[in-house]
Amino acid sequence: MEGRKIMKVEIICTGDEVLSGKIINSNFAHMSGKLEEAGLNVIWGTTVGDNKEDLLKSFHLASERADAVIVNGGLGPTVDDLSQEVAAIASGNELELRQEWLEIMEKFFIKRGRVMTENNKKQAMLPKTSELINNPIGTACGFAVNIKKARFFFTPGVPRELFLMLQDEIIPRLLELSGENIVTKLKTFHSYGIGESRADTLLKNVVDLSPDKIVKLGFQAHFPQLETKLSIRANSLSEIEKNLKPVEDKVRETLGNYIFAEDKNTLEGSIFELLKKNNKTMSICEYLTWGNISKRISTIDKKGDHLKFSVSSNNLDALADKLKLSKDVLSIGLNEEITTKVRELYMTDFSLSVMINYQEENEADTYITMSSENDTKSRVGKFIGDEHRITLGSVEMALDCVRRYFANLPFDEKSDFER
Numbered sequence: 001m002e003g004r005k006i007m008k009v010e011i012i013c014t015g016d017e018v019l020s021g022k023i024i025n026s027n028f029a030h031m032s033g034k035l036e037e038a039g040l041n042v043i044w045g046t047t048v049g050d051n052k053e054d055l056l057k058s059f060h061l062a063s064e065r066a067d068a069v070i071v072n073g074g075l076g077p078t079v080d081d082l083s084q085e086v087a088a089i090a091s092g093n094e095l096e097l098r099q100e101w102l103e104i105m106e107k108f109f110i111k112r113g114r115v116m117t118e119n120n121k122k123q124a125m126l127p128k129t130s131e132l133i134n135n136p137i138g139t140a141c142g143f144a145v146n147i148k149k150a151r152f153f154f155t156p157g158v159p160r161e162l163f164l165m166l167q168d169e170i171i172p173r174l175l176e177l178s179g180e181n182i183v184t185k186l187k188t189f190h191s192y193g194i195g196e197s198r199a200d201t202l203l204k205n206v207v208d209l210s211p212d213k214i215v216k217l218g219f220q221a222h223f224p225q226l227e228t229k230l231s232i233r234a235n236s237l238s239e240i241e242k243n244l245k246p247v248e249d250k251v252r253e254t255l256g257n258y259i260f261a262e263d264k265n266t267l268e269g270s271i272f273e274l275l276k277k278n279n280k281t282m283s284i285c286e287y288l289t290w291g292n293i294s295k296r297i298s299t300i301d302k303k304g305d306h307l308k309f310s311v312s313s314n315n316l317d318a319l320a321d322k323l324k325l326s327k328d329v330l331s332i333g334l335n336e337e338i339t340t341k342v343r344e345l346y347m348t349d350f351s352l353s354v355m356i357n358y359q360e361e362n363e364a365d366t367y368i369t370m371s372s373e374n375d376t377k378s379r380v381g382k383f384i385g386d387e388h389r390i391t392l393g394s395v396e397m398a399l400d401c402v403r404r405y406f407a408n409l410p411f412d413e414k415s416d417f418e419r
Contacts, residue, residue: 007178009035010044010066010150012058014073014083015157019049027072027162038171039184039233050080059090063148068174070166073157075140077119083154084125090147093127101132101141108139133169135161142169151177185240187230187248191258192267192400193415196221199228202254209246212239217247223389224396224417225267228255257409260400267399268296274406275306280349282402283342286312287319287330288356292395309346330357332367332378339371349373350405354398362386363419366394370405377405379412384419393417 011031017023025047032042044066048058055074062069074083088095102124109116126132126143133142133153140156142165153170155162191199196219207215207230214234220227230247234240252259260267275282284294284307294310301307313319320328323341328334335353343351355367366381381397383390397415404411 006041007067007174007180008043008065009040009174010046010062010069011042012046012048012062012069012071014048014050014055014071016049016080018073019047027157027159030159030163031070031072031166034166034171035174036231037184037186038175039180039182040171040174040178050074050082052082052086055082055086056090059086059147059152063090063150063152066150068177069147069150069152070170071152071154072162073155075123075142075154075156077117077122077139081122084122084127084143087130087143087145087147087152087154088127091127091129091145091152093129093145095125096128097121098124098126098132098141101126105139133165135165137161137164144173182233182235183237183240184231184233185244187232187244188263189228189248189251189255189259190261190265190267191226191228191255192224192260192396193413193417194226194255194258195416196226198416199226199255203228203251206247206250206254209250210243211246212243214243215247224393257404257413260403266300267396267403268300271297271399271402271406272300272306274403275301278406281306281308282350282352283307283309283346283348284311284351285319285323285338285342285353286310287316287354288314288358289354289391289395289398292391293352293354293398296395296399308348309342311342330355330367332369332380335367335369336371336376336378339369339376343371343373352398352402354394356390356394358390362390364390364394366390366397368394368398368401370401370411377401377411381415382418 011028013025013028018025028045035042046058048054071083074081084095105120106116123139123141127145130143130145133144135142135156138156138158138161142155144151144153155165203217207217214232216231218229228251232240232244261270286293291312297307316328323338325337335355338353339351351371353369357365359365362384364383366383369378381394383393401411
């Protein structure tokens with residue numbers, strides 16, 4: 001792998017709304033992440049407003065320093081959508097009407113019972129020598145064209161259209177353009193309860209276990225979860241396996257109970273799989289969590305086969321009245337009473353109750369209890385921060401407690417995010 005020339009990729013995101021910060025540029029993060037997974041290196045990222053002169057300068061600069069450039073946005077039908085026009089100028093081409101795309105757009109509108117306005121025809125105007133890139137779910141036509149030494153790929157700004165085009169059309173073309181006969185893999189560990197700095201310290205020399213020293217370690221923290229990533233580029237799958245396995249085994253051993261899922265799996269997904277595997281049901285009661293625990297599980301258990309019932313309230317008196325509780329003062333004892341009541345009332349195998357008890361300003365105790373007919377486990381999570389952070393932390397800890405309960409792991413292992 002040494003001495004190999006790496007293709008340099010630049011991403012240019014266009015639009016006044018992106019440049020001004022009115023919308024978060026999540027498209028760049030998605031593109032850069034997907035390219036990294038494919039073993040492609042994004043060297044530069046540029047954001048440009050809807051200004052013809054500025055766009056032209058950015059295209060010229062990118063064409064001199066990059067081998068491939070992805071331009072995102074500016075393919076719409078309005079006057080501030082300038083990508084086709086500027087691409088034509090930069091590549092020394094004229095714009096021409098692509099009849100094949102015009103026909104696709106006309107069918108698109110007819111199928112939806114809409115009338116295509118005259119300005120939509122602008123979306124079928126492409127530089128003469130450009131390659132048309134299909135967009136199966138929208139009217140913004142992607143295209144590719146050479147500008148100086150770089151190959152430019154123009155993509156729509158609508159996220160779902162971009163994501164599909166990137167995966168199915170752009171990345172395969174970039175890999176072919178790179179001329180590299182390489183295999184890549186990204187291994188991801190999702191964890192809760194351990195912070196980025198501690199994980200980094202614990203895994204300091206883990207990549208040295210790779211025989212050829214070709215595994216890269218990285219972290220992505222998004223409170224309250226942490227992603228630990230191992231990326232590798234090699235000439236064959238066997239080379240990847242040889243180098244990656246000892247490293248990923250050590251990561252699992254080191255992070256241990258904190259890992260709740262790997263790769264595309266999620267915390268709520270792992271809970272659902274455990275319930276499904278054992279054919280068990282559960283009910284949930286939430287106080288001051290905005291209903292986020294039930295919401296996350298129900299997005300996986302869409303038919304309610306395992307999450308049979310949930311109740312969420314911000315009113316303790318109403319909750320006490322509804323469940324006919326003997327106590328109405330926030331405490332771990334009240335929380336344990338709730339789990340029993342909910343489990344018996346709705347005849348489920350397990351029940352979870354979570355209650356946030358705000359103490360002093362920016363501090364809260366969160367009571368978490370899991371209950372079955374034969375067993376009850378409780379813990380108190382101690383959080384600090386604003387309401388949003390406390391709620392996020394409480395929800396994540398509660399879901400992790402459910403996972404730990406089903407997996408017979410320590411229920412009250414201290415989190416790095418507690419006070």
